[in-house]
Amino acid sequence: MxxxxxxxxxxxxxxxxxxxxxxxxxxxxxxxxxxxxxxxxxxxxxxxxxxxxxxxxxxxxxxxxxxxxxxxxxxxxxxxxxxxxxxxxxxxxxxxxxxxxxxxxxxxxxxxxxxxxxxxxxxxxAGVAQTAMTILDEIGPGKSLLIHGASGGVGSITVQLAKERGMDVVGTASSRNLAYLEGLGATAVEYGEGLQGRLQEVHPEPFDIAVDMVGTEEAIQASLATVKSDGVIATIAGKPTSSNRVVPIWVKRNPKNLQYVVDGVASGKFNxxxxxxxxxxxxxxxxxxxxxxxxxxxxxxxx
Ligand SMILES: NC(=O)c1ccc[n+]([C@@H]2O[C@H](COP(=O)([O-])OP(=O)(O)OC[C@H]3O[C@@H](n4cnc5c(N)ncnc54)[C@H](OP(=O)(O)O)[C@@H]3O)[C@@H](O)[C@H]2O)c1
CATH class of the missing domain: 3.90.180.10 (Medium-chain alcohol dehydrogenases, catalytic domain)
Structure with missing residues (x-):
């Protein structure tokens, strides 16, 4: 020893x-x-x-x-x-x-x-894996998912877990990260002025769910405009939001969830x-x- x-x-x-x-x-x-x-x-x-x-x-x-x-x-x-x-x-x-x-x-x-x-x-x-698994558990089932800030740590793994569950995923990032996001399986959309229009262009139907990972007013407004009226709008950013429709999500630590993502990365299933x-x-x-x-x-x- x-x-x-x-x-x-x-x-x-x-x-x-x-x-x-x-x-x-x-x-x-x-x-x-x-x-x-x-x-x-x-x-x-x-x-x-x-x-x-x-x-x-x-x-x-x-x-x-x-x-x-x-x-x-x-x-x-x-x-x-x-x-x-x-x-x-x-x-x-x-x-x-x-x-x-x-x-x-x-x-x-x-x-x-x-x-x-x-x-x-x-x-x-460990942090991102358990956060992403918590998000997918708490948002519930849905066919389409919009992720703001999808090229960051939590977004990168959430995109892949959501795709694995058969969801149609649209993620936002800057132009620098659009190809990276597409490589993870998301339809990538550049954030910034005109975001709502670009989202509606690539996904004309309202989204079932949106998850904000950046905490900007732009992300909240784009979600309110593009998620169906009985859909879920969540945030993990831990910042005050302008709409009480936005549900906060906080990571729940669970080694089994971590193990699942570790196995997926080790086998090459997840990037x-x-x-x-x-x-x-x-x-x-x-x-x-x-x-x-x-x-x-x-x-x-x-x-
Ligand atoms: N609630 C919880 O339990 C919990 C758990 C983990 C993390 N968090 C919080 O969740 C947030 C995300 O965590 P993270 O680890 O994924 O962060 P991160 O890795 O630092 O995220 C950075 C990403 O955000 C993107 N981004 C920056 N400005 C943006 C904008 N205006 N619109 C869209 N995307 C933008 C960047 O893309 P570009 O470089 O292309 O701009 C970058 O790829 C943080 O605020 C963190 O504190 C909360």
């Missing part, structure tokens, strides 16, 4: 731009029952990390730590009936602490990393793109990038 209680964690003592991020060395305590100690190899950044950094969301007292997903190697593990042992490659999601070199996570949340996927891919799947990779030491640069809101797929920190 590797004897490492030493970890370096990313934290912030104030809200603000990426300059507030700092590193701190920390010594972990004894590994609790039911937990595994992981040497992190890669960890995705989600917009929520950066939005917590700026103070848009104040989920925790300062100083706060970051990161909700990871891939890595088990370096210590409590007794467990699942058969996890030191040296196993795993991935999963955690609270807000995975942007650190060594982390303790509940064994119940571990998923084995398939050999066919890289650490970067494995470390960026998964890592937009860019940053060394952990350059986390501030990665946080600045995600704040700009134009990630294709995901951003990964590597350790």
């Amino acid at each position: 590797e004897n490492s209680k030493n970890t370096k964690i990313l934290l912030a003592n104030a809200y603000g731009p990426a300059e507030v991020l700092e590193f701190q060395d920390y010594e972990l305590g004894e590994l609790p029952a039911g937990f595994a100690r992981i040497r992190v190899k890669a960890a995705g950044i989600n917009p929520i990390d950066a939005r917590r950094m700026t103070g848009e969301f104040k989920h925790a007292a300062l100083p706060q730590t970051f990161g909700t997903e990871y891939s890595g190697e088990i370096i210590d593990v409590a007794a467990n009936p699942q058969g996890f042992t030191v040296g196993d490659a795993v991935l999963g999601s955690g609270g807000a602490f995975t942007h650190a070199t060594v982390i303790d996570v509940p064994i119940a949340n571990l998923v084995r990393k398939p050999e066919s996927i890289s650490w970067e891919v494995a470390g960026t799947l 998964w793109e890592v937009d860019s990779v940053f060394p952990f030491e350059n986390a501030a640069e990665a946080y600045e990038k995600i704040l700009k809101g134009h990630t294709r797929g995901k951003i990964a920190l590597v350790f």
Whole structure:
């Protein structure tokens, strides 16, 4: 067993731009029952990390730590009936602490990393996979789905899961990402002025469902104009909306849902793109990038 209680964690003592991020060395305590100690190899950044950094969301007292997903190697593990042992490659999601070199996570949340996927891919799947599966469960059945912001992390996997369920999917993105979106199986439409007309051109029938992943007024207005009157309009953006027709959806963590997406990516059924990779030491640069809101797929920190 590797004897490492030493970890370096990313934290912030104030809200603000990426300059507030700092590193701190920390010594972990004894590994609790039911937990595994992981040497992190890669960890995705989600917009929520950066939005917590700026103070848009104040989920925790300062100083706060970051990161909700990871891939890595088990370096210590409590007794467990699942058969996890030191040296196993795993991935999963955690609270807000995975942007650190060594982390303790509940064994119940571990998923084995398939050999066919890289650490970067494995470390960026947990948040989006569980969010996309939650979305599809909560919007219910429908034949047609409009996704605003479909080329981002959550959108990329939601498009593919919805296509797998036989839905007709239209997604919005900028011109840079239209071909990428078409490659995932969506009909791609450029957002911006005239969006409603372009949507009606490619999909003359009203949509059954729209999901907003950007939180813009444009997305809400286009949904109100193109979704049938008894259809569903949902948002995951966590921003105030101008219409009480818009239903918020929040991720529900479920390792079985994560396993489903991991298996699909490992077998090649689902495409998964890592937009860019940053060394952990350059986390501030990665946080600045995600704040700009134009990630294709995901951003990964590597350790
Ligand atoms: N409710 C929950 O439980 C939950 C869970 C996960 C995420 N979220 C939230 O959901 C949102 C999406 O997350 P994510 O990880 O998918 O984000 P992301 O990866 O950062 O999304 C970036 C994508 O948004 C597109 N985009 C930017 N401006 C747009 C616009 N005006 N119209 C349409 N598309 C636009 C970009 O396309 P271009 O580069 O082509 O512009 C880019 O591909 C975030 O606000 C996040 O905080 C919520």
